[in-house]
Each structure stands twice: as structure tokens, then as C-alpha cells.
Amino acid sequence: MALGFRTVGLAPDYVDYTEALALQRSVHADVAAGTADDVVLLLEHREVYTAGKRTEDWERPSGDIPVIDADRGGKITWHGPGQLVGYPILRLPDPVDVVEYVRTLEAMLIDVCERFGVPGERVEGRSGVWLPADAAGSGARPARKIAAIGIRVAANVTMHGFALNCDNSLEAYSTFVPCGITDAGVASLSEETGRDVTPHDAAAAVREVMPRYFPSSSPAPDGDLANVVS
Secondary structure, three states: OOOEEEEEEOOOOOEOHHHHHHHHHHHHHHHHHOOOOOEEEEEOEOOEEEEOOOOOHHHOOOOOOOEEEOOOOOOEEEEOOOEEEEEEEOEOOOOOOHHHHHHHHHHHHHHHHHHOOOOOEEEOOEEEEEEOOOOOOOOOOOOEEEEEEEEEEEOOEEEEEEEEEOOOOOHHHHHOOHHHOOOOEEOOHHHHHOOOOOHHHHHHHHHHHHHHHOOOOOOOOOOOOEEEEO
């Protein structure tokens, strides 16, 4: 069965995090039961910080933007308008290889970034997609994270997923330490290309690219397995 996509809400139809989480759980239950096919939910959130299981109290920002605990791997991150969020709800083959799933998501997102002329890469020991540091000199920028990944696998079916910065402001990232990493910055497709790249644009690229990395659903496995990684 070919991978399916569902646009839940892109600008101006932003989606509350709690509503998207309830939808994920409902779809996850159907995929795990074998009554629904694999699907990727694509959306933009209203502004929110989500705190993964490894988030420490001191890392939680204060202010008017809500902070919601999330049952995924990783630490704290921001979601909001201008950022494309993807929630793949996919049945993984048995035996489950969670690390390989994350690496495949990274490869897919690197491919998406390349569609816009942005050279993303992996960084050893860190999840997500990164841009290399500038050459040393005045105004040189450190390595910068352009896409974050935080996932959960339960009953061999994935939840949560990726967040790709498109044309969002990066100001919110100054109020906390993104993903607990203190020696790196953040980036967006628009900032790197010098033109407006919207979540609508990025969603179209994801729809085109992602089926090559996740070509079909796997048969429903027996048993139950839960893993959380970032």
C-alpha cells in the first residue's frame, strides 16, 4: 500500500498541539489495529513549546507560550506558524529498528532541503538535520539545526515525527536551549535561501520525496513493543 498524506492544517489554519495529539493517537490506534493504512499528517501548529521525556525543569521557558509535556524522545522544542510539522504514523517491519527509522527520516529531510538548495547533513550523536558551521571569520555562524526529530514507537507503529523550519521567525529559540544543545544555532529554509519558502512549499516537497524512503506499509506484526528515542 502506497504511503498516504493528510494535510491537517497549514496557514492560515493553524492546529492546536493538543488537538493534533488526539488525532495522532486515534490514527495510531487504527494503524496498530490494522484497520488503517500508513499516513503522514502535515500541519502547522499554533505557538507551543513541547517538552520531551528528557527535558529538565530549568530548560522550560517562561512566558505566554504554553509548554506541553510530550510522550516522545528528546528535550524541549518550539512549534509554530511558519514551521512544517510532519507526524508519520507508520507500521515498522518486525524486528523494529528505531535508530534506522530516525536515520531514514533524516535522509528524507536532507533530500527535501536540497530541493531548495540548502545542503543539510547529519551530525554524529545528534538527531535531526544540520547545516555546517561557516568558515572561521567575522560573523561566522556555528552549526545550525534546521529540522528536529522526536519520535515514539508503540505496538511497532510510529508517532510524533519531524519539524522543519521554513519561514518562521527564529526569535522563539532565544528563550530556551533548543533540544538542550548549547553550542549550536538554528536556521530556516527562508533565511538560508534569501527567499520565502513556506510550509506549503515544503509540504509539497515532502509529498514528492518521502514515498521513496517509505515506499509501502508493512504487514501488521504480532506482539507489542514500545520505544522512545530522539
